[in-house]
Structure formats: structure tokens, C-alpha cells
Amino acid sequence: MEENKHTLLHYLMLLPGVGFILMFIGSSIFLTLAQSFGLFSITGRSAFTLSNWAAIIQARESVDSLMFSLKMGILSSIGTVLFAFPLALFFRKGGAGKGMLGSIIKVPLFIPALVAAFLIVNLISYHGLVNSVLLRLNIIQQPMRMLNDRFGWGVVFIQIWKNLPFVLLILMASIASIRDDTIDAAKNLGAGYWSILFRIFVPLAMPGILVSMILMFIKAFGDFPIFSVAGPIYPAAISVRMHIMATLYQEWDQAAVLGVIIIVTTFFVIWAYSRFAELVQGEE
Amino acid sequence: MRVRAEQQKTPLHVLQERRRRRFYLMLTLFFVIVQLIWVGIPILMAVMWSLVDPKNPWSFPNMFPPSFSFAQWEYVFKYTNIARALRTSYSIAPLAVLLSFVLSLPTDYIMGRKKIPGKKIFMLVVLLPIIMPGMVVALFLSRVFANFGLSQSFFGLVLAHTLMGMPYMIRVLTTSFQSIPQDVIDAAENLGATTFVKIKDIFLPMIRPGLLAGMIFAFIVSIEEFNLTFIIGTPTFETIPTILFSFMGYNFIRTNASVVALIMMTPNIIMLFVVERFLKSDYLAASLGKM
Amino acid sequence: MKKLCAVVLVLMLAAGMVFAAGAREEAAPTIDLQTATWEEIVETAQAQGQVTFYSWYFPDYFREAAADFERQYGIKVNLVIGDQTANFNKVISEKDRPVGTVDAMIVGGQWVKTTMDLDLFYGPIKDIIPDADQLAPSLWIVQEGVLTHGYLAPFHRNQTGILYDPQRVSNPPQTFAELEAWIDANPKLFGFNDPSRGGSGQSFVHTVIKHTTGGLEKYVGDTEVVPEKVANWDLAWEWFNDRKDKLTFTVSNNDSIIRINDGEMAMTFGWDDNVQDMMNRGNIFTRAQMYIPEMGAAGGGDTMGILKNAPNKAAAAVFIAHITSKEQQIKKFEMLGAYPSRIDIPIEGTLLTEEDRENNALAWFPAPYKDYMIAEFVRNVLMTQ
Known part of the structure; x- marks a missing residue:
């Protein structure tokens, strides 16, 4: 009885947060889902059909787009965390000049994604700074064509540039709660650097690592501006494909299908990341 | 190393601590320089683009804008x-x-x-x-x-x-x-x-x-x-x-x-x-x- | 228990605020534009007192035009210079509301089909606007292959053509064969944008289809794609695939122009109004030149429409009349060098010559072919790399 009362109270306490979000998001998600089956269509027609799903699943463009966005999302989220984690460890202890450094590092946080994309594209363009410097140093004879590369390295680079401080902030917050006595105890037991890193820091910081990977994935997977400036000519990212589907081909319902796919895929990757985090933590 | 430390009568752990601190300071300095380039150059590019003179565009082969002006800033403040x-x-x-x-x-x-x-x-x-x-x-x-x-x-x-x-x-x-x-x-x-x-x-x-x-x-x-x-x-x-x-x-x-x-x-x-x-x-x- | 009460109280307060916050503005005076005289429309517009107009370019011109309008009619203009996609998302999002927030807006080629299909605009307005017959007659009927039935008033005309750097291209190609030879001799220096992301790339693919599959006449008047007529389009895709490593693909109209400025490319397909605007603001060197080659390039124009659920339709009509007046069209031309929609204005000193426009400008094939062209280009050229 006591237990139940508590749970009820706990659910009520979720209302201002989760309830607030559901109040606004619920019907939007429902409408997207309904539209993907041809109901409440934006064009005014409304009849249940599976043809939109069939059309999207059969088109190689959509599959390519999904795989490409997935690749970019996973690479960006892992890449940013790999860069940010050592930095977060470095910032764990204070030291001369670190305050200044911490502030400079955070600057890209305040640069909108679209602007970040165009600034970096500026650097790697045909006669951009990178090519000019390499030419002058005689490292290359001909400027390299790096814009809109087929693999998507440009996108990954911009994502890391823009979001390094974002992930750093989360990781610093989660590392902050690791106490020195834990580490001292490990040291006294003869643990080396690597074993302290992998047996203490990584597992204890795992909630933070997980959240950064999840939030970074959402950002990179669903991103529109960076893909549209720096992404490859083909395939289009799934968000771009969704936009093209609706505005160019007027296939609003098929765009809704892509929207549902974006949401479901994101959930799936979050689940996979969470499982991975549980495994890592479970080892301890 | 140890011999010298003993000669100077400085305990080993103090020396290590000093060395460690110096190392961290150098590392910090290194990161500051890397960050200044990493973050600074793209922003510098934005500053230069914002100062391009409409009458004298910044185009290849100029490494820098040929002349600077506040015209782009005036435009934004005047028309938006x-x-x-x-x-x-x-x-x-x-x-x-x-x-x-x-x-x-x-x-x-x-x-x-x-x-x-x-x-x-x-x-x-x-x-x-x-x-x-x-x-x-x-x-x-x-x-x-x-x-x-x-x-x-x-x-x-x-x-x-x-x-x-x-x-x-x-x-x-x-x-x-x-x-x-x-x-x-x-x-x-x-x-x-x-x-x-x-x-x-x-x-x-x-x-x-x-x-x-x-x-x-x-x-x-x-x-x-x-x-x-x-x-x-x-x-x-x-x-x-x-x-x-x-x-x-x-x-x-x-x-x-x-x-x-x-x-x-x-x-x-x-x-x-x-x-x-x-x-x-x-x-x-x-x-x-x-x- | 106390906590619970507090939570419930806060929630109720929040919910109450949510519903109390939405007070609707009272309806503005209206009039049936189709039957009223122009004087009556102006009178109603003045009673409405304001008009909300959305565009995504020319903030300089529109701000001055709005100031002139306020001086002349005493009607306040709420001018929003947004983004093309965002503008249309906004009106589509509001399309089912009885009264929206937007009165009139610019309509670009890429969005004509969507807006006509979704039935967003009020009309026809051709018989309402006083100088309607002085505005480009073809643009009243069809915009980028879509029939607009007099719903959309021409704002300006634009045209695609070849943009090049005269320091690097001494003898720019005129015919299709010359272009092929030029591309062979100068790999990667000619480029165009992915047709799913901008009209100038579409125009180039359109021209290639014209030359590789036997002209554009056969498509005139079709309302949907006739399979026999597109059966030989694989010739066009072959043309692209044969020289894929000699062409540069860009991601937008403006990206093509930027890459000319950057020196990566020496020649591209571009929109004249785009190039002119970027030149005015120092985004491309002034030595750049543009022409419409003999092989032909498509053109079009941007229009203005009054939203079906516009709160101030009369004021919107008066504003459109103001923008299309001779005085304002001349002002726009002088400020920006963009080609006016009026046919009674003498034009000198634009990027493209009048002879080029007369002889080499093409009309788009019907819109269904264009959609088909883009989808097939992606499938047959971009996908197979």
C-alpha cells in the first residue's frame, strides 16, 4: 500500500516534465504516423493505404539515405566522444590556464550548425585555406577536391568541430562526481593508468558517456543544415530526402513515412547504445 | 636521477610532483594553441567575410579580402x-x-x-x-x-x-x-x-x-x-x-x-x-x- | 500529500495559462475583391490598415518599397524576410485555419506546384490588379511548367544561362557540340547543381535532354508523363555518365556561383537574378559574365500570391499592385539590376542581353516531366557512381 502511494506520487511528479512534453508532442507523432498510412493527409485526401510504406521501402534512394544517415550518426557520436573523453579527464583537475582553455573550447557551442558548416566548408574548399597551405608547403601539387566527399568525412568533421564542447560539458559533469578516494584506493592497490582508465573512469562515467552518445546521435542523424551544405551529392541524408520528397515531388505522405522511420531508427540506436552501456558497466 | 635527487636533498615525490605540474602546464599551453587555431581560424574567416567590400569582392586568387568595409554590417542593420x-x-x-x-x-x-x-x-x-x-x-x-x-x-x-x-x-x-x-x-x-x-x-x-x-x-x-x-x-x-x-x-x-x-x-x-x-x-x- | 497538492496546483495553473493565452484578434473589414471596384478595394485596404508580406530575398528593396507604400496609402507593412522553405511551411501549417497570419507572399518556381496542388492561394487575381496586362503575360499563365490560372501575379522574371569567368574562358561555347568539346578539354571546370536542390541544375539537365533526345516540342500540353516520350531519355543519362568524371556537381544554385568565385570551376549554369544579387553584395567577382547559349536554357520568374485565409486580402491586393506598378518595378530594377516583370520598361545593362532572351530562352516542359526528370537523374546518374 505504502509502495503504491509512492509510485503514484512519483508518476505525478513526472507530469510537469514528461507530461508537458507529451501534451505537445503526442498529437504531432500521431499525425505523422497516421499520414504515413494515408490518413489526415496534408493534401486533404484521407484513406488508409500501405502504398506509401511500400514505395519508400522499395526505393533504393530511401535505403541508401537511411544507411548513410545512420553511418554519419554513429561515426559522429563515437568520434566526438572519443575526442572529448580524454579532454574531460584532462579538465578533471584544475590547473594554470585551464579556465581560459575551457572557455575557448566551448566557443563552437554558440555557433549555429549552419554557420559552422559554411565556415568549415570555406576552409576545405578548392582554393580554401587547407589547400592553399598544403600547396605552399609543396605537400600537394594540385588542390584537392574535398567538398561534398562521397563518404561523408566532411560531415563527420563538422559535427565533431561543432559538438566537441557539447559532449565535453556532459562528460565533465559526469566525471566530476568520481571521487579522488576511489582513484587513490585503486592506485594503492597497484592499478596502472590504463586499468584506472578502463576500470574506474569509463564505467563510472558511463551514464555520461551514454547520454552524450545518445544526444550526439540524435543531433547528427537528424541534422539537416550540415548535411545539406557538406553532405555528398548522393545519397541525400534521410532528413534531406524527407524534405525533397515533400517539397519537390509533393509526396507528403511518403515524407511522413520517412519521418516515422527517422523516429523509429533513432529509438532503436538509443536502445542499442543503452545495451552497450549496460554491458560495459556490467563488467565491473 | 635518484642519485641527483638525493644530492639535492629533495624528496623524490616532490620532484615528481614538480615535473608533473610542468608537464601539465606545457600540455595546457599546447591545447590552448591548438584550440586557438581550431576555433579561431573559422571565426576569423567569418569576420573577414563580414568585412568584404561589395565593390571589391573576395575571390580567388586573393588569400584575403582585397579591401575591407563595413557595408555588409550597415546593410544588415539598415534592412533587417x-x-x-x-x-x-x-x-x-x-x-x-x-x-x-x-x-x-x-x-x-x-x-x-x-x-x-x-x-x-x-x-x-x-x-x-x-x-x-x-x-x-x-x-x-x-x-x-x-x-x-x-x-x-x-x-x-x-x-x-x-x-x-x-x-x-x-x-x-x-x-x-x-x-x-x-x-x-x-x-x-x-x-x-x-x-x-x-x-x-x-x-x-x-x-x-x-x-x-x-x-x-x-x-x-x-x-x-x-x-x-x-x-x-x-x-x-x-x-x-x-x-x-x-x-x-x-x-x-x-x-x-x-x-x-x-x-x-x-x-x-x-x-x-x-x-x-x-x-x-x-x-x-x-x-x-x-x- | 502537500507535494502532491502543489504538483496538481502547478499543473492546473499551467494548463489554465495555456488556454487563456490564446485570444484571437478581431476580424478585419473585408470586401469581395472579385466584384468591387479598385477604389473600393483601396478604401477597404486603408480600413484594414496593415498587410503582412513574406519574401526570402531582397530585404533592401522590399523595405524601401514598404516605406513607399506606407507613405502613399497609410497602410502599415509587416515585412518578413524569411527562408523559402520556412515561408511555405508556415502557410501550409496555417492552411486549415479560417484566418491565417500571412496576407501575401513571393512564390518561387520550386514551390508553384506544391502551392497550386494544396490550393493555398486566393484568386484569380489577374482581373483585380490594375496593370495586370502590363506584366509578363506568359508568367500569368504558367510558372516553371505549372498552370497558375491567373492566381499568381508576376513579380520578376529570371532566366538561367551560362555564367563564366572571362579570364579563364576565352571562347564560351554556344552550341551543344561546343559545350561537349569544352568539357572534354577542361575537365571538372564546368559544373551544375544536383537538380533536386535548385533550378539552375534542373535547367541544365533540361537542356541536355533537349539535345540528346530530340527537342522539347513533343511534350507541350501534356498533363502527365507519357511513357513513350521518355523512353529514350536513357540517352541523356548516358551523356552524363560518359563524362561524369569531367563534370563537377554542386549542392545548390548559390554553391555553383560560389565555386566560380573560388576558382574551382570556370563555367556553370546559374540564375541571372541570383548572380546579380550576389554580385551586388560582393559574393562574386564583378568580371563574371553571363549569356544564354544557342543551345538554349530555361527561364521563369517569381510571382506573388494572396493567401486564401489572408486576414487583409484587400490590403494585400493593393500591395501587389504597388509592387507591380511601373514606378516600383523601375526602382527595383535600378536598385538590384533584377529583370522586371513589366513589359513596358526599357531594359539596359543587365547580365543577359535582350537578343539572348529573345532567341535562346526556353520554356520548361510541363511540370510532371520535370519531376520525372529529377527523380530519374538521381536514379540513373547520381546513384550509379
Whole structure:
């Protein structure tokens, strides 16, 4: 009885947060889902059909787009965390000049994604700074064509540039709660650097690592501006494909299908990341 | 090495400590230089693009603009509502940050400290505002706001920005609550701490780094939000991104876009430096794991 | 228990605020534009007192035009210069509301089909606007292959053509064979944008289809794609695939122009109004030149429409009349060098010559072919790399 009362109270306490979000998001998600089956269509027609799903699943463009966005999302989220984690460890202890450094590092946080994309594209363009410097140093004879590369390295680079401080902030917050006595105890037991890193820091910081990977994935997977400036000519990212589907081909319902796919895929990757985090933590 | 250390009568661990400190200082210096290049050069490019003289374009093979002028800045201030947009943006953002903190706090606490059925689902649900594709936000979420009568209203914009910032706030603060060691709370309870004391002396100090991160994220989300703001805000309200997108979207004009981007970034960066200075002592204390 | 009460109280307060915040503005005076005289429309417009107009370019011109309008009619203009996609998302999001927030807006080629399909605009307005017959007659009927039935008033005309750097291209190609030879001799220096992301790339593919599959005449008047007529389009895709490593693909109209400025490319397909605007603001060198080659390039124009659920339709009509007036069209031309929609204005000193426009400008094939062309280009050229 006591237990139940508590749970009820706990659910009520979720209302201002989760309830607030559901109040606004619920019907939007429902409408997207309904539209993907041809109901409440934006064009005014409304009849249940599976043809939109069939059309999207059969088109190689959509599959390519999904795989490409997935690749970019996973690479960006892992890449940013790999860069940010050592930095977060470095910032764990204070030291001369670190305050200044911490502030400079955070600057890209305040640069909108679209602007970040165009600034970096500026650097790697045909006669951009990178090519000019390499030419002058005689490292290359001909400027390299790096814009809109087929693999998507440009996108990954911009994502890391823009979001390094974002992930750093989360990781610093989660590392902050690791106490020195834990580490001292490990040291006294003869643990080396690597074993302290992998047996203490990584597992204890795992909630933070997980959240950064999840939030970074959402950002990179669903991103529109960076893909549209720096992404490859083909395939289009799934968000771009969704936009093209609706505005160019007027296939609003098929765009809704892509929207549902974006949401479901994101959930799936979050689940996979969470499982991975549980495994890592479970080892301890 | 050891021989010399003994000769100088300096204990080994002090020497090691000194060497370690020097190493860290060099490392810091190295990072500062790398960061200045990493962050500085792209921003310098933006500054140069914003100063391009319309009569004397910056094109290949010039490494730098052949002449500088403030014409692009004048253009933006003369032909856009940038001043009004700045005021609107910076009035909404603090309110949205505050509201998302207050609204999310109970959720953060429950998700971080309590075991309740369906928690994993809730953790996914709170991410929905940022998972939803921009087009769904623009076409459907905006209708929800309009149906609630929140279109063309300042309060509606604050709520919209709160909604988009809350996923970050909730996920980051939940993690902070999660990582408070249970023994600390138990100890406090054994000493007879009331709920109020627990919040004031344990929860708040321990979630502070997370809170700072969450607030910065919510702030940025609010400053950058475009899709929803444009549809439920304009024509009554314009924010900085609504102006930025007129130079960055379909009709991409690098020079003016740089101007607006710099106008958008500068107050944020100044604020960041001030806030960090202001919070420094507490921040470091927290990161040293002292309570 | 106390906590619970507090939570419930806060929630109720929040919910109350949510519903209390939406107070609707009272309806503006209206008039049936189709039957009223122009004087009556102006009178009603003045009673309405304001008009909300959305565009995504020319902030300089529109701001001055709005100031002139306020001086002349005493009607306030709420001008929003947004982004093309965002503008249309906004009106689509509001399309089912009885009264929206937008009165009139610019309509670009990429969005004509969507807006006509969704039935967003009020009309026809051709018989309402006083100088309608002085505006480009073809643009009243069809915009980028879509029939607009007099719903959309021409704002300006634009035209694609070849943009090049005269320092690097001494003898710019005129015929299709010359272009092929030039591309062979100068690999990667000619480029165009992915047709799913901008009209100038579409125009180039359109021209290639014209030359590789036997002209454009056979498509005239079709309302949907006739399979036999597109059966030989694989010739066009072959043309692209044969020289894929000699062509540069860009991601937008403006990206092509930027890459000319950056020196990566020396020649591209571009929109004249785009190039002119970027030149005015120092985004491309002024030595750049443009022409419409003999092989032909498609052109079009941007239009203005009044939203079906516009709160101030009369004021919107008066504003459109103001923008299309001779005085304003001349002002726009002088400020920006963009080609006016009026046919009674003498034109000198634009990027493209009048002879080029007369002899080499093409009309788009019907819109269904264009959609088909883009989808097939992606499938047959971009996908197979």
C-alpha cells in the first residue's frame, strides 16, 4: 500500500516534465504516423493505404539515405566522444590556464550548425585555406577536391568541430562526481593508468558517456543544415530526402513515412547504445 | 636521477610532483594553441567575410579580402529588424531556461533516483522533441501550438523554446542525479537531514556541473530555435535565427550571413566567459569531488 | 500529500495559462475583391490598415518599397524576410485555419506546384490588379511548367544561362557540340547543381535532354508523363555518365556561383537574378559574365500570391499592385539590376542581353516531366557512381 502511494506520487511528479512534453508532442507523432498510412493527409485526401510504406521501402534512394544517415550518426557520436573523453579527464583537475582553455573550447557551442558548416566548408574548399597551405608547403601539387566527399568525412568533421564542447560539458559533469578516494584506493592497490582508465573512469562515467552518445546521435542523424551544405551529392541524408520528397515531388505522405522511420531508427540506436552501456558497466 | 635527487636533498615525490605540474602546464599551453587555431581560424574567416567590400569582392586568387568595409554590417542593420530580434531572442532565452529547469526538476529527480515501472519508456519519450524531424516540427507541432492559442504570443514562444530545450535538461540532470553516491544520501539521512537540507546541501551542489551544462544547452537551443519560432512567432515576433535563415537558407549570401552569425555569437561568448569566471570556484570544488 | 497538492496546483495553473493565452484578434473589414471596384478595394485596404508580406530575398528593396507604400496609402507593412522553405511551411501549417497570419507572399518556381496542388492561394487575381496586362503575360499563365490560372501575379522574371569567368574562358561555347568539346578539354571546370536542390541544375539537365533526345516540342500540353516520350531519355543519362568524371556537381544554385568565385570551376549554369544579387553584395567577382547559349536554357520568374485565409486580402491586393506598378518595378530594377516583370520598361545593362532572351530562352516542359526528370537523374546518374 505504502509502495503504491509512492509510485503514484512519483508518476505525478513526472507530469510537469514528461507530461508537458507529451501534451505537445503526442498529437504531432500521431499525425505523422497516421499520414504515413494515408490518413489526415496534408493534401486533404484521407484513406488508409500501405502504398506509401511500400514505395519508400522499395526505393533504393530511401535505403541508401537511411544507411548513410545512420553511418554519419554513429561515426559522429563515437568520434566526438572519443575526442572529448580524454579532454574531460584532462579538465578533471584544475590547473594554470585551464579556465581560459575551457572557455575557448566551448566557443563552437554558440555557433549555429549552419554557420559552422559554411565556415568549415570555406576552409576545405578548392582554393580554401587547407589547400592553399598544403600547396605552399609543396605537400600537394594540385588542390584537392574535398567538398561534398562521397563518404561523408566532411560531415563527420563538422559535427565533431561543432559538438566537441557539447559532449565535453556532459562528460565533465559526469566525471566530476568520481571521487579522488576511489582513484587513490585503486592506485594503492597497484592499478596502472590504463586499468584506472578502463576500470574506474569509463564505467563510472558511463551514464555520461551514454547520454552524450545518445544526444550526439540524435543531433547528427537528424541534422539537416550540415548535411545539406557538406553532405555528398548522393545519397541525400534521410532528413534531406524527407524534405525533397515533400517539397519537390509533393509526396507528403511518403515524407511522413520517412519521418516515422527517422523516429523509429533513432529509438532503436538509443536502445542499442543503452545495451552497450549496460554491458560495459556490467563488467565491473 | 635518484642519485641527483638525493644530492639535492629533495624528496623524490616532490620532484615528481614538480615535473608533473610542468608537464601539465606545457600540455595546457599546447591545447590552448591548438584550440586557438581550431576555433579561431573559422571565426576569423567569418569576420573577414563580414568585412568584404561589395565593390571589391573576395575571390580567388586573393588569400584575403582585397579591401575591407563595413557595408555588409550597415546593410544588415539598415534592412533587417536585427536590433528588435536581438531583444526578443534574449528576453525569451532566460525565461525558457528557467522554465525548463523548474518543470524538469521533479522528473530529473525521479528518473535519476527512483525505480518506477516504465522508466525506460519515459526516458525515450522525453527525447521526442529533438528526435522529431524539423519538417514534422514545422508542419504539425506548430499546429498544436496554434490550437492551444499559443501562436503569435510571447508566452507561446517561451513554451516552445522550453519544450525544445527540455530533452537536454532532463537527460543531463537525470545523469547527474544518478551519479550521486547513495552512501552520501544515506549518511545525511542517518544524521537526520530533512528533505530541504538534503536538497540544499547534497542534491544541488552535486548536480551543479550538470545543471550548468543543461542550462547552457537550453539557452543555446532557445537562441538557435528556428522551425517552430518562425511559424508560431512571425510576423509578430522575429528572433535572430529568423533573420539568419534569410541569408543562410535557400538564398545563401555568405557576407551577410557572417554578419548575422557574428551578431548572434558575440553576446553568447561574452556571457560564457563571464559565467565561467563567476562560477569558477564552485565549479572546481565540485570537479575535485569535494562536498 | 502537500507535494502532491502543489504538483496538481502547478499543473492546473499551467494548463489554465495555456488556454487563456490564446485570444484571437478581431476580424478585419473585408470586401469581395472579385466584384468591387479598385477604389473600393483601396478604401477597404486603408480600413484594414496593415498587410503582412513574406519574401526570402531582397530585404533592401522590399523595405524601401514598404516605406513607399506606407507613405502613399497609410497602410502599415509587416515585412518578413524569411527562408523559402520556412515561408511555405508556415502557410501550409496555417492552411486549415479560417484566418491565417500571412496576407501575401513571393512564390518561387520550386514551390508553384506544391502551392497550386494544396490550393493555398486566393484568386484569380489577374482581373483585380490594375496593370495586370502590363506584366509578363506568359508568367500569368504558367510558372516553371505549372498552370497558375491567373492566381499568381508576376513579380520578376529570371532566366538561367551560362555564367563564366572571362579570364579563364576565352571562347564560351554556344552550341551543344561546343559545350561537349569544352568539357572534354577542361575537365571538372564546368559544373551544375544536383537538380533536386535548385533550378539552375534542373535547367541544365533540361537542356541536355533537349539535345540528346530530340527537342522539347513533343511534350507541350501534356498533363502527365507519357511513357513513350521518355523512353529514350536513357540517352541523356548516358551523356552524363560518359563524362561524369569531367563534370563537377554542386549542392545548390548559390554553391555553383560560389565555386566560380573560388576558382574551382570556370563555367556553370546559374540564375541571372541570383548572380546579380550576389554580385551586388560582393559574393562574386564583378568580371563574371553571363549569356544564354544557342543551345538554349530555361527561364521563369517569381510571382506573388494572396493567401486564401489572408486576414487583409484587400490590403494585400493593393500591395501587389504597388509592387507591380511601373514606378516600383523601375526602382527595383535600378536598385538590384533584377529583370522586371513589366513589359513596358526599357531594359539596359543587365547580365543577359535582350537578343539572348529573345532567341535562346526556353520554356520548361510541363511540370510532371520535370519531376520525372529529377527523380530519374538521381536514379540513373547520381546513384550509379
